[in-house]
Amino acid sequence: MVKKVTTLSGEQALAQGAFSAGVQFVTGYPGTPSKGAFEYLQSLAKEAADLPEGKGSSVIFHWAANEKVALEVAIGATIAGLPSLVCVKSVGANVLLDTLMTVNLSGVPAPLVLLIGDDPSAWNSQNEQDSRWLGLMSELPILEPLTVSSAPRLVRDAFSLSSRFQLPVIVRFTKPFSVATGEVADDFVPHTKEGSPVNPLPSIASGGNALTLRKLLHEKRNQIQHLWETANGNQVFGQGPVAVIAAGFLYYVVVEVVALLKDSAGDFSTSSSLKVIGLETTSPLPIRWLLQSLKGTGEVLVVEEGDPIVEREVGTILHSSGMSIKVFGKKTGDLPDVGQITHRQIAVALKKWLRLSNELLAGLPNPVRPQGFRLVFCDGCPYPPFLQELINQCRQHNWEPIVGSDPGCSIVAIGKPFELVTVKHSMGSSVNIISALAKLERNPTRRYIALVGDSDFFHGAATGIFNAITWRAPMAIIIVDNGGPAYTGGQPHPGSGFDAQGQPLQPIKMESLLQAAGADLKIVSPWDDRSLPAALSWVLHYEDSPRILIVRGLCPFVPTWTPQGLVRPQTDGKIVGE
Numbered sequence: 137m138v139k140k141v142t143t144l145s146g147e148q149a150l151a152q153g154a155f156s157a158g159v160q161f162v163t164g165y166p167g168t169p170s171k172g173a174f175e176y177l178q179s180l181a182k183e184a185a186d187l188p189e190g191k192g193s194s195v196i197f198h199w200a201a202n203e204k205v206a207l208e209v210a211i212g213a214t215i216a217g218l219p220s221l222v223c224v225k226s227v228g229a230n231v232l233l234d235t236l237m238t239v240n241l242s243g244v245p246a247p248l249v250l251l252i253g254d255d256p257s258a259w260n261s262q263n264e265q266d267s268r269w270l271g272l273m274s275e276l277p278i279l280e281p282l283t284v285s286s287a288p289r290l291v292r293d294a295f296s297l298s299s300r301f302q303l304p305v306i307v308r309f310t311k312p313f314s315v316a317t318g319e320v321a322d323d324f325v326p327h328t329k330e331g332s333p334v335n336p337l338p339s340i341a342s343g344g345n346a347l348t349l350r351k352l353l354h355e356k357r358n359q360i361q362h363l364w365e366t367a368n369g370n371q372v373f374g375q376g377p378v379a380v381i382a383a384g385f386l387y388y389v390v391v392e393v394v395a396l397l398k399d400s401a402g403d404f405s406t407s408s409s410l411k412v413i414g415l416e417t418t419s420p421l422p423i424r425w426l427l428q429s430l431k432g433t434g435e436v437l438v439v440e441e442g443d444p445i446v447e448r449e450v451g452t453i454l455h456s457s458g459m460s461i462k463v464f465g466k467k468t469g470d471l472p473d474v475g476q477i478t479h480r481q482i483a484v485a486l487k488k489w490l491r492l493s494n495e496l497l498a499g500l501p502n503p504v505r506p507q508g509f510r511l512v513f514c515d516g517c518p519y520p521p522f523l524q525e526l527i528n529q530c531r532q533h534n535w536e537p538i539v540g541s542d543p544g545c546s547i548v549a550i551g552k553p554f555e556l557v558t559v560k561h562s563m564g565s566s567v568n569i570i571s572a573l574a575k576l577e578r579n580p581t582r583r584y585i586a587l588v589g590d591s592d593f594f595h596g597a598a599t600g601i602f603n604a605i606t607w608r609a610p611m612a613i614i615i616v617d618n619g620g621p622a623y624t625g626g627q628p629h630p631g632s633g634f635d636a637q638g639q640p641l642q643p644i645k646m647e648s649l650l651q652a653a654g655a656d657l658k659i660v661s662p663w664d665d666r667s668l669p670a671a672l673s674w675v676l677h678y679e680d681s682p683r684i685l686i687v688r689g690l691c692p693f694v695p696t697w698t699p700q701g702l703v704r705p706q707t708d709g710k711i712v713g714e
Contacts, residue, residue, distance in 0.1 A: 140321070140322040141320065144284065144317065144320045145172065145284070146284050146317075146385070147173040148172065148176040149284045149287035149318065149320050151177040153292050155184075157247075160195055160218035161195070161210065162178075162196070162223065163206045164203070164222055165202055165203045165206055165224060167227070168261075168624065169225060169309065171627070174199075198635070202563070202594075203222075203224045203230075204232045204234060206222050206223075211339070214245055218246060219248075222248070222249070223253075226264075227262060229250075229267050230562075231563070231596070236274045240304065241341040242341040243303055243349075244302055245339075247299045249298055249307060250304055252307070252309075254266065254267050254441065256310055257505035259311055260311070262560070262562065265442070268308060268442065268445050270306075271308070272445070275354070277360050277420065278305075278307075278418050279293065279297075279305065279306070280383060280384030280416060280418050281384065281385060282369070282384065282387040282414045284313070288320060297363075301356045308384065309384070310384065311476075361420040361422065364421075365424050370415060370425065371387065371413070374409075376409045377435065378433060378436070379411040379429070379435070380413065380436070381415060381438045382412065382440075383415045383438075383441070384415070389482065390439055393500065396483075397490070409489070413430075419445075423453055426453065427457055433461060435462045436464065437470065437486070438450055443466070447465040470485045476503065479502065509547075509548075509552075511712055513548050514693060515692070515709030516709065517618075517691065518618050518689030519545060521662045522662040522668060523554050523556060526585075529672045529676055530676070535676070538570065539559065539586075540557070540558075540585070540586045541559070541586075541587040542588060542597065543562065543592070544592055545589065545616075545622055545691075546587045547560060557587070564595060565596075566587060567601050568600040570584050574609050574611040585611065585676075588613065588616070589617075589618070589621070590621075590629065594630045594631060595629075598649065601613060601684070608682075610682070612683055613675075614685050615646065615687070618690060619690040619691055626693060634695070647686060657685075658671055658674060658683075659685075659686040659688055660688070671685055692705060693705045693706060
């Protein structure tokens with residue numbers, strides 16, 4: 137039987153691997169990159185459920201309130217015997233680190249894989265960070281796909297590895313990989329839910345067993361390293377005195393660069409010039425395999441996204457083995473230490489060893505993330521009318537607005553024409569930062585304002601709001617409830633009124649929680665020209681405790697639940713986010 141070949145994106149290929157591995161529970165918090173894998177898994181499950189035999193219909197999907205919640209419910213799912221997948225982006229992985237540093241010790245009775253999407257150059261994030269550090273801290277195995285075509289097999293390997301060692305396994309990928317495409321064989325094998333694992337409890341990581349469990353973790357890590365010495369996902373091609381070690385998807389980019397250079401320069405020979413080594417198993421490194429692969433070379437260039445983690449480890453391995461091979465990369469300045477690694481940057485680094493003209497290098501792709509704040513709000517957005525009135529109120533009373541915002545649509549107000557937001561960090565941070573500033577500075581010519589989104593409220597801001605209420609911070613808290621996380625595509629949160637399957641559920645009303653906490657609260661529509669000025673004037677005239685205003689206006693680009701069912705969002709006119 138000939139396998140069907142389909143062109144998929146990187147995220148879709150990862151999803152196909154998880155589905156064919158038999159995943160039964162999928163959770164996460166929406167972000168770019170990673171949400172594409174979640175959403176494609178939903179489409180695969182629906183297609184399978186529509187088959188006559190109904191295979192795949194038992195896959196359960198859940199958008200969690202935040203990433204820590206996602207990992208913890210996934211742990212519970214593994215105790216119930218369900219192979220599970222957690223989809224988060226790099227900054228979201230920070231939120232789940234607390235639990236990651238205990239589940240690495242307790243282990244999981246059923247397979248658990250974490251898809252973590254990194255964003256070099258911070259195209260869709262507040263920073264660029266290397267999630268491999270979290271893997272190194274937790275001492276959990278890390279796999280990185282070399283190509284889109286190999287991604288399904290890699291994810292199946294991750295589930296198999298998790299099952300074998302009863303440990304969570306991290307699959308790290310990058311934004312360039314997520315949007316790349318490749319041909320993927322449709323090797324779906326129908327699966328059924330397995331029974332609960334034998335003796336899944338206890339699941340305890342505490343001072344009473346921490347040392348015992350960490351010693352066991354080290355033993356498992358050593359076994360995984362030994363296993364990866366013969367892993368067939370790592371690749372080597374070419375011969376020569378110079379080696380290029382490429383971690384993860386940069387292997388595919390290096391191969392492309394070599395092919396482009398060979399086609400453009402008649403005297404360029406891959407086989408006589410370079411040995412290219414692709415690393416899929418980036419932590420722990422397969423030390424003996426690497427040393428064997430580097431035999432016969434005198435110099436090595438390490439190409440990796442993020443920080444020079446592999447570069448440092450390779451240098452240490454070579455020094456310990458007594459091999460006199462010089463290591464080049466980010467630490468030596470041959471590759472930039474910030475931003476996405478591009479085709480041109482790799483070729484420029486290779487110019488140290490190859491005869492390459494500047495004209496040839498100039499023709500290679502070199503995407504650069506522009507700096508500055510140039511986003512504008514989407515058509516029909518509820519933010520502009522209330523932001524403009526907020527500015528009007530501050531001008532009318534000669535107040536200087538000190539506005540903090542969290543990630544989401546409100547970041548558009550950093551740039552022109554509003555130029556209103558001057559404090560912006562992470563999810564849930566604006567209330568905490570502004571509350572301290574308001575409480576400790578108390579400048580009467582300033583108005584201290586925190587902007588919070590509805591998804592952000594449930595993610596992390598609610599705790600800070602409760603803290604501000606009990607601390608009696610003199611500030612205005614404005615919650616913009618536009619019906620869902622509009623920036624990332626309108627996925628549901630606990631207040632949306634429907635779940636990840638699109639089925640109705642009882643929404644949690646944020647005003648009920650706030651009123652129970654004793655909040656001084658009002659609700660207004662951003663399009664109510666008569667009530668909006670008075671509501672904003674009220675919230676800005678706080679005295680010795682916070683006032684909270686919910687600005688409630690639906691975004692036209694998020695789904696909403698109505699008595700007639702789920703209404704899908706419009707598609708034309710969306711600018712912000714994905």
